[in-house]
């Protein structure tokens with residue numbers, strides 16, 4: 001599978017109508033018994049979270065996407081999974097998009113130029129402040145899966161945060177994705193050592209001046225966290241299926257614990 005060769009200096013691939021996608025997310029979630037909560041109402045957009053308990057479930061899973069507005073595969077993957085409604089026994093929390101203004105402008109940042117995924121330590125943006133207030137009201141999660149894309153990469157890769165040394169899901173995620181999409185082979189990605197598409201950052205969060213959502217979650221809310229990165233110079237449909245496969249494999253292993 002070849003790269004499309006479109007991404008020069010930034011993402012130049014297919015875009016989505018985020019407001020339409022989020023209306024479809026809302027419709028599918030409500031149809032399948034999720035509860036919806038609006039956690040931020042701003043002048044021109046609102047942010048929503050969804051939740052559904054399963055009576056037999058013993059694990060809590062949190063899914064999020066749409067924090068960078070030039071990364072459309074994540075919201076589409078979560079929409080597809082909501083529509084297909086084939087979840088195993090899990091208590092589920094889902095935030096499909098915290099950066100609708102970024103998607104409307106096809107920018108990584110929000111309308112004020114803030115990279116929301118660097119804002120979770122000191123929290124300056126309204127979107128992140130409201131998201132954290134919502135997160136603080138939720139129980140602890142056994143697993144958090146965060147869907148991202150990388151416009152520069154040559155293949156899929158995953159960041160693992162696993163401070164309590166739970167059984168790693170990274171190899172299983174890579175195995176599920178490699179049937180559908182190239183895996184990043186570079187030894188260094190964003191200055192992190194990357195082996196077989198797996199990055200395991202060994203850094204104390206307290207020493208990092210800026211926190212991504214995943215770092216906030218691992219410090220405050222979650223046992224284990226994976227950030228799934230699809231390579232956005234490949235067709236959007238390939239990236240969506242890669243995300244769906246990664247999430248599906250990870251949660252199927254979680255429910256067997």
Ligand SMILES: [Zn+2]
Nearest residue numbers: 068071148149
């Ligand atoms: Zn991203």
